[in-house]
Amino acid sequence: MDRSRAHPRSRPAHHHPWSPPLNAAPADQIRLLEVQALDVRLSQLAHKRRTLPEHAELDALNADLTQLRDLLVAAQTEESDTAREQTKAEQDVDQVRQRAARDQKRLDSGAVTSPKDLENLQHEIASLAKRQSDLEDVVLEVMERREAAQERVAELTGRVQSLQDRIGDTTARRDAAAGEIDAEVATVTKERGVIAGTIPADLLKLYDKLCEQQGGVGAARLYQRRCDGCRQELAITELNEVRAAAPDAVVRCENCRRILVRTPESGL
Known part of the structure; x- marks a missing residue:
């Protein structure tokens, strides 16, 4: 052939x-x-x-953690902003209160004798009282927003901590499973070498x-x-x-x- x-x-x-x-x-x-x-x-x-299931679980948990941390930063920023806003509003109230107290002192001293000046002074004291009341309302509104932000910060802080604990537990499970696999790999590799x-x-x-x-x-x-x-x-x-x-x-x-x-x- x-x-x-x-x-x-x-x-x-x-x-x-x-x-x-x-x-x-x-x-x-x-x-x-x-x-x-x-x-x-x-x-x-x-x-x-x-392909350990813990890998996918950790990816999901870490994605959730990133999202929660962003929300926490936003809540902390809001709390910080409202804290400054509250301080400014309280300073405004204090300034009006001090000015009204000075006017009331002048009125009570009897130093102002002109009817026109007395009328102007009384009018200013009344205006300042209205202004103080309005500003105190602003302070209360800001305080409520700050309190809500503080509650949000506390809630998110707790959720972040809980998620970090879960990540820690899952990481420990992953490492334990990987450790068992690595131990078997070492045994098989040694046997293969022989x-x-x-x-x-x-x-x-x-x-x-x-x-x-x-x-x-x-x-x-x-x-x-x-x-x-x-x-x-x-x-x-x-x-x-x-x-x-x-x-x-x-x-x-x-x-x-x-x-x-x-x-x-x-x-x-």
């Missing part, structure tokens, strides 16, 4: 134009599946850590390269004539090539290019 005209899937499964032939003991290839299983577990743990250390360097290098290219899966078992990596069933010509390959030949899936590890359940 002219090999140059053969179907591209008919070339030996263990020899790709993009990589030289590689040999490794069957036991080493089986151990590669153990490393793959541990890498999948590490990937799952990383995903679990990234097993990977027993695998030939060239085989491990190929596996690591394929992992980068194939979404974290560089090796897959051949199970019931199907590649566990891409879930594709091998064509009959491909199966024949795998059957004919030496036990220590590192074969590759023609479909996904992953290392294909043969086991007793391969169905060959």
Whole structure:
């Protein structure tokens, strides 16, 4: 048969134009599946850590906290403004009161004898009394607004504190959950290092390269004539090539290019 005209899937499964032939003991290839299983577990743990429900909960709580703090600053500003307004209104009342007291003292002293001057003085005292009453009403109105602002500040301060407590609790839960995951990651990583250390360097290098290219899966078992990596069933010509390959030949899936590890359940 002219090999140059053969179907591209008919070339030996263990020899790709993009990589030289590689040999490794069957036991080493089986151990590669153990490393793959541990890498999948590490990937799952990383995903679990990234998607802890506490992350979303903290995002929502912190967004609420930012909003509450803005409202609190606005309430504190209003309280501060009304406090200055109250001080100014009280000073205005005090000035009118002092002026009325001086006029009343002049009136009571008998020093003013002219009927016209007396009339003017009495008129001014009456006007000042009206002015003082109006200003005292202003003071009361400002005091009410200030009291409302103070109540708002107190309420928002309490809500901010409560939210900060929730954030603290949620952060502690997140850190505890992340700590458990990190502990498992450390255990799995150590186990992976031990097993990977027993695998030939060239085989491990190929596996690591394929992992980068194939979404974290560089090796897959051949199970019931199907590649566990891409879930594709091998064509009959491909199966024949795998059957004919030496036990220590590192074969590759023609479909996904992953290392294909043969086991007793391969169905060959």
